Amino acid sequence: xxxxxxxxxxxxxxxxxxxxxxxxxxxxxxxxxxxxxxxxxxxxxxxxxxxxxxxxxxxxxxxxxxxxxxxxxxxxxxxxxxxxxxxxxxxxxxxxxxxxxxxxxxxxxxxxxxxxxxxxxxxxxxxxxxxxxxxxxxxxxxxxxxxxxxxxxxxxxxxxxxxxxxxxxxxxxxxxxxxxxxxxxxxxxxxxxxxxxxxxxxxxxxxxxxxxxxxxxxxxxxxxxxxxxxxxxxxxxxxxxxxxxxxxxxxxxxxxxxxxxxxxxxxx
Numbered sequence: 001x002x003x004x005x006x007x008x009x010x011x012x013x014x015x016x017x018x019x020x021x022x023x024x025x026x027x028x029x030x031x032x033x034x035x036x037x038x039x040x041x042x043x044x045x046x047x048x049x050x051x052x053x054x055x056x057x058x059x060x061x062x063x064x065x066x067x068x069x070x071x072x073x074x075x076x077x078x079x080x081x082x083x084x085x086x087x088x089x090x091x092x093x094x095x096x097x098x099x100x101x102x103x104x105x106x107x108x109x110x111x112x113x114x115x116x117x118x119x120x121x122x123x124x125x126x127x128x129x130x131x132x133x134x135x136x137x138x139x140x141x142x143x144x145x146x147x148x149x150x151x152x153x154x155x156x157x158x159x160x161x162x163x164x165x166x167x168x169x170x171x172x173x174x175x176x177x178x179x180x181x182x183x184x185x186x187x188x189x190x191x192x193x194x195x196x197x198x199x200x201x202x203x204x205x206x207x208x209x210x211x212x213x214x215x216x217x218x219x220x221x222x223x224x225x226x227x228x229x230x231x232x233x234x235x236x237x238x239x240x241x242x243x244x245x246x247x248x249x250x251x252x253x254x255x256x257x258x259x260x261x262x263x264x265x266x267x268x
Contacts, residue, residue: 015047182225
């Protein structure tokens, strides 16, 4: 992640410390959705750094329906927010409502929040429209003295949005995603490496990659790493990103004019 300006770090730390008791009190009182929206606007302004009067709006209409809030920078919508009452658990139906708003307007980033929990989604304009949960922030579990927690909040700040911190965080998360790593372990390339290393330990034992794969599936990897929606998505990423080129054959002529065949197998 890019270096966070000291001024921004200070603002995040001080505002987080100030808002946590406010959120705890509002949750205990189970305030309604309208009051929750007021809290979210204050967080967007005082903590995340957006101008309350020019960059946060509740008048963004999409196909005749108003979303709760939109964040605009230089007259362009950067974030859509769907807000629920602070005491309400965020559900799949709420997510769909927020994503539908974004899809109808071609907006990449959506936040579903009850002011305590902030779920950040990246919208993919495929057929059908797809969404990816990039991050989930629980304000009541954060520590205002924690550098890690402040960096986590930074991705939603005005400064972070302008420096592509949110997209960078998404890419970093994808690279270390447990589903992706799990599926990479099951590829032939990785299985062959494991087989080679096992042969070093047990040179006299015949070990096939199918046996190693079976061991990973049955005893090493958790079931959701193999069968869940996350696993399916990871396999799609691998099939798109890791493309093995066809083996090319290059003849090399030696001094005695005999031909040596070499193979090059590269990954892009």
